[in-house]
Amino acid sequence: MTNQDENKEGIGGMINPRRYGIERVAYLLMRLSGLGLLAYFIGHIYETSTILKGQIGWNEFLALTQTNAGHAILAIVIAMCVFHTVNGIRVMLGHGGVGVGKPARPDYPYIPASQNIRHKMGIYSAIILAAIAMMYGLAVMFGE
Amino acid sequence: MAQTPSLAEESGSTPFSSSQSITLRIARYNPQHDSAKSFMEFQVPYEKWTTVLEAILEVKKHFDHSVAVRYSCRQATCGSCGMIINGKPRLACFTKISELNSNVITVEPMNNFPIIRDLAVKFERLFDTHHKIKPYLIRDDTEITTNTKEFLQSPEELEQYIQFSNCIKCGLCNSACPTMATDSSFVGPQALAQAYRYVADSRDKGKDNRLKIIDDSHGIWRCHFAGSCSQVCPKGVDPAMGIQLLRGYMLGFRS
Numbered sequence: 001m002t003n004q005d006e007n008k009e010g011i012g013g014m015i016n017p018r019r020y021g022i023e024r025v026a027y028l029l030m031r032l033s034g035l036g037l038l039a040y041f042i043g044h045i046y047e048t049s050t051i052l053k054g055q056i057g058w059n060e061f062l063a064l065t066q067t068n069a070g071h072a073i074l075a076i077v078i079a080m081c082v083f084h085t086v087n088g089i090r091v092m093l094g095h096g097g098v099g100v101g102k103p104a105r106p107d108y109p110y111i112p113a114s115q116n117i118r119h120k121m122g123i124y125s126a127i128i129l130a131a132i133a134m135m136y137g138l139a140v141m142f143g144e
Numbered sequence: 145m146a147q148t149p150s151l152a153e154e155s156g157s158t159p160f161s162s163s164q165s166i167t168l169r170i171a172r173y174n175p176q177h178d179s180a181k182s183f184m185e186f187q188v189p190y191e192k193w194t195t196v197l198e199a200i201l202e203v204k205k206h207f208d209h210s211v212a213v214r215y216s217c218r219q220a221t222c223g224s225c226g227m228i229i230n231g232k233p234r235l236a237c238f239t240k241i242s243e244l245n246s247n248v249i250t251v252e253p254m255n256n257f258p259i260i261r262d263l264a265v266k267f268e269r270l271f272d273t274h275h276k277i278k279p280y281l282i283r284d285d286t287e288i289t290t291n292t293k294e295f296l297q298s299p300e301e302l303e304q305y306i307q308f309s310n311c312i313k314c315g316l317c318n319s320a321c322p323t324m325a326t327d328s329s330f331v332g333p334q335a336l337a338q339a340y341r342y343v344a345d346s347r348d349k350g351k352d353n354r355l356k357i358i359d360d361s362h363g364i365w366r367c368h369f370a371g372s373c374s375q376v377c378p379k380g381v382d383p384a385m386g387i388q389l390l391r392g393y394m395l396g397f398r399s
């Protein structure tokens with residue numbers, strides 16, 4: 001069936017972070033950081049494989065990471081790594097039913113117990129720690 | 145009172161006497177012959193208590209009765225009137241114009257459901273997935289043959305699932321879900337929450353059976369706990385909680 005028939009919201013709707021609170025933002029950041037880390041991982045294997053071309057090849061490639069652009073990319077990788085790990089622990093606990101609240105008779109205005117302060121704190125912590133780690137990384141790399 | 149005759153005075157039967165009005169933008173689309181959705185705009189008077197559904201019915205009554213909309217109970221009970229209102233899935237009968245804080249109200253058919261016409265969408269897939277998780281008590285004996293004539297349950301046992309039995313099958317959760325946005329085979333938050341409702345019922349013996357059904361490539365593992373389902377549910381069902389508790393059984397966090 002075509003997209004029009006199904007009226008699916010599509011990738012645009014999936015990645016839109018504006019409508020459903022910080023939890024949906026975390027969902028998007030988790031996907032982006034997961035894919036970013038995967039890309040970095042592949043790049044990293046390629047990068048380290050240049051050792052097979054001897055010390056000159058290795059040094060040439062390593063020089064790429066010493067540029068401003070290289071530093072900026074590494075800073076983003078640091079941020080993605082920290083966010084993905086901290087939020088990943090939150091998501092794994094949530095997936096196991098930890099900290100998602102207990103069933104109870106709901107009352108208007110029906111604030112969902114699963115979207116609670118513990119998980120929100122987890123998300124904000126992941127973002128703040130990622131920002132701190134990134135700034136520390138930038139300070140070290142650009143501060144020489 | 146208004147100087148010029150208002151719509152309310154003309155018809156004599158509508159409840160609106162307000163001088164306030166909003167622009168109601170209604171998505172029009174007929175898959176039989178339209179290639180794309182278009183919008184029609186109407187000026188509709190409203191009161192503090194006027195719902196979006198009432199505004200749509202006002203349009204049908206006075207301006208264009210061909211607008212297709214599904215509704216029945218008008219009190220958030222039948223689950224018929226789900227639609228996208230100013231960008232989010234909501235029940236039209238349960239959403240007041242005054243709470244939207246906007247002079248323009250845009251109503252569109254729910255996402256992730258095939259459109260029949262205008263605001264009315266097809267529910268077949270939702271009913272299919274709901275049915276797939278076996279939404280009834282599974283056990284060998286029946287209430288007719290047991291000595292007690294009924295399956296006893298303590299108030300505490302009732303609390304384990306009563307929240308999830310509030311579901312009215314409106315589909316708002318499936319419309320908000322980011323997985324549903326790209327995967328129409330996904331079983332969806334509505335059905336998963338109902339799987340939990342029965343698994344958590346002390347009278348039910350079908351847990352293994354149901355867990356097997358949702359342990360599928362388009363089953364529970366496609367949920368990433370974004371929680372949007374719970375944020376739009378008009379009955380406080382909290383499907384995201386039910387799904388994670390259900391996954392807790394499958395991952396061995398709970399027994």
Ligand code: HEM
Pocket residue numbers: 030031032033034035037038041084085086088089091092367368369
């Ligand atoms: C301690 C480190 C890590 C933890 C705790 C972690 C945890 C997680 C979790 C829980 C998910 C599922 C998220 C969801 O259901 O939405 C996930 C997804 C993912 N992770 Fe990780 N991860 C870690 C490291 C990595 C690394 C090093 C890579 C890359 C090589 C990676 C790549 C991915 C990818 C590609 C996804 C899928 C993203 C998606 O489609 O949403 N992860 N991770």
Ligand code: SF4
Pocket residue numbers: 310311312313314315316317318333334337373376377378379380381382383
């Ligand atoms: S869980 Fe809530 S949003 Fe989903 S179908 Fe049931 S009542 Fe509607």
Ligand code: FES
Pocket residue numbers: 214215216217218219220221222223224225226235236237238
């Ligand atoms: S008309 Fe029944 S839920 Fe809105």
